[in-house]
Amino acid sequence: MKRLLTCLLPILLTWTLWVGCDPRPQANDTPMPTPLPGKTYENGEAKMQFRPVVAGQFYPGGQEQLRQDVDSYLQNAVVPADLGDIFGIVAPHAGYVYSGPVAGHSYRAVQGKKYDFVVVLGLSHRVPGEVALLHYDSYLTPLGAVTIDRAATEQLAKAAPFIDRSDEMFRYEHSLEVQLPFIQRALPQTPVVLIAIGSARQDTLRQLAAALDKTFADRHVLYVASTDLSHFRTYDQAVKIDTQSLDFLARHDLEGLYKAPELRERMCGLGPVTVLFELFKRRGGKEARLLKYLNSGDTSGDKSRVVGYGSLALLAQGMKTMVKTEETKPAADAGGAEDYLSADDKKELLQLARRTIEAYVKNGKTVEFQPTSDALKKNGAAFVTLTKKADHQLRGCIGQIIATIPLWECVRDMAIAAATQDPRFSAVREREIQGLRIEISVLTPPVRIKDISEIQVGVHGLIMSKGWNRGLLLPQVPTEYGWDRNTFLDQTCRKAGMNAGCWRDPDTKIERFAAIVFSETE
Structure with a gap:
């Protein structure tokens, strides 16, 4: 008899969006609450976690919808194949419905590459100040917790004592936070260093660039400058101004940009962009490539007052102290899930599951x-x-972990099992069917691990077994709940009916797998 296992899913939240990054209140704005730091615990040690500021406003507040949206922006972005190693990117920070397609190009260019960490250069729209570092252990988003590299953060703080250690400039800010879900999907498990820049003078910006250059000279770092372009011009005016600004950046001509008329009207993130290009210049960077330009008139249809968005990649070729990147490619022996299913395949399986249940x-x-x-x-x-x-409450979840029958047949059988055989729920009734949403996770073959360092949270699911006890958690579960690797292992132990920490027992078998996850859209 096939072994059937159950899984967990998050509760999704409703969401709204804002169009731009203008700090002035809009007619339909609601006050943003001050996020309070939260405590998490890792191996008994308290960790400080920064709570999201604009989840459900600038981007979806629900894990599944956010994951689908970001993945869609990444998948739909088309970038040149000859970019090679990338030192930095420029990405917008407006509501995803407006700027998400452009941000998708920035992060598609670096997707799957390996970096020690990502330095995100954002700006402070609402709280005055010059430069600040966020000294927390993690930053929570609906996709889970993003690790903040505390060692790198402290190292930079010591090298640049003019940087403020307070979190005030982050408490109402969206320009950094909206980058994080893209980092989580394009560069999973890569830690970040978060820098907020306010009304800093040019000499301060150059000092920051110099400190970054010196401090992280021997590290492989991706730098992200968060900025939108012109604000609230007519469509034609915006295209003209933004084309000029992007041309300056493509030629990495900061001097020309600063001499251009209406400088402050050209981009809100002039500070982050200045630091990025100053650092690029110090490292001997040669080429900045424009990947995509759109404005909110293109994405929303309203061309009367638009905000511009640009995506650029700063190429690492020929730069000093730039470590060669490695592509993260899924492979069967590494437990990765190569998406071999076409969009039509996924649609066909979802339709099969629904017709089967009905x-x-x-x-x-x-x-x-x-x-x-x-x-x-x-x-x-x-x-x-x-x-x-x-x-968005769970109504049933059952699956098969070993591939013994055709995939379509497995999906058909598990659809029946999820609807009628999950021991936690009564069988689905006919009147419920239209109110259900279906998600399918296609699994790779399990691989027994030799060391827990092989486990990539957010990429691998786990199977824990010992004797008659066996339990499984899908790859999406730890990111939904913000678990680190050890917590993921402990929770899988509990799912198997064993005590937390059972994974430390040499007699416990630990296997990892990956999954291709897709679902019906509502």
Whole structure:
């Protein structure tokens, strides 16, 4: 008998969006609460976690919707194949519905590359000040906790004593936070250093660039400058002004940019951009490539008063002290999930799952199905998860972890099992079906780990077994709950009916796997 296992899913939140980064209150703005620092615990040690400021406002507050949106922006972005190693990027920071497609180009250019950490240069729209560093252990988003590299943060603070250690400039700020979900999806598990820049003078910005250059000269770092372009011009005016500004940046001509008329009207993140390009110059950078330009008139359709957004990549070729990047490529022996399913394959499986549930719940029969794709005919293992559309509560989740039957057949059988055999719930009733949302996770073969350092939180799921006890958690679970690796291991132990820490027992078998996750859109 096939072993059936259950899984966990997050509760999603509703969300709204703001168009730009203008600090002036908009007619439909609501006051933003001051985020209070929270405490988490790792191996008994208290850790300080910065809570999100604009989740549910600038970007979706629900984990699943946010993941889908960011992944869509990344997948739809088309960037040149000859970019090579990348030193830095410029990315916008408005509401995702407006600037998300442009930000997707910036992060698609670095997706899968390996960096020691990411330095995010944002600005302070609302709180006065010059430069500040965020001295926390992590920053929470709906996708989980982003680790802040405390060692690198402290190292920079010592090298640049003019930097403020207070968190005041971060408490109402969106320009850094909106970058984090893109980092989580494009560069999973990469820690960050967060710098907020206010009304700093040019000499202070140069000092910051010099401190970054000296402090991180031997580290492989990605630098991100967060900025929008012109604000609240007509469409034609914005295109003209933004084209000029982007041309200055593409030629990394800061002197020309600073001499241009209406300088402060050209981009709100002039400080972060200045630091990035000063640092690029110090390292001997040669080429800045424009990847995408749009404005809110293109993305929203309203061309009367628009905000501009630009994506640039600063290429590392020929730079000093730049370490060669490595691509993070999924492979079966590394437990990675290569997405071999086409969009049509995924659509076909979701439709099969829904038709199967409808037929089985109504009359106890299974549906006839003839797959059109070879990918669906190959043996596969999958989980089917059902959640309520109304409140996003889990309604059933069951799956198979070993590929013994064709993938389409596995999805059909697990759809029935999730709807009628999950021991935590009564069987789904006919009147409930239309109110359910279906998610499918297609699993890679499990690989036994030799060392827990092999586990990538957010990439791997875990199977913990010893004797008759066995438990599984899907890859998306730890990011949904903000767990680190040890907590993920402990929770998988508990799922297997064992005590936390069972993974330290040499008799406990630990396996990792990855998953291709897709779902119905509401």
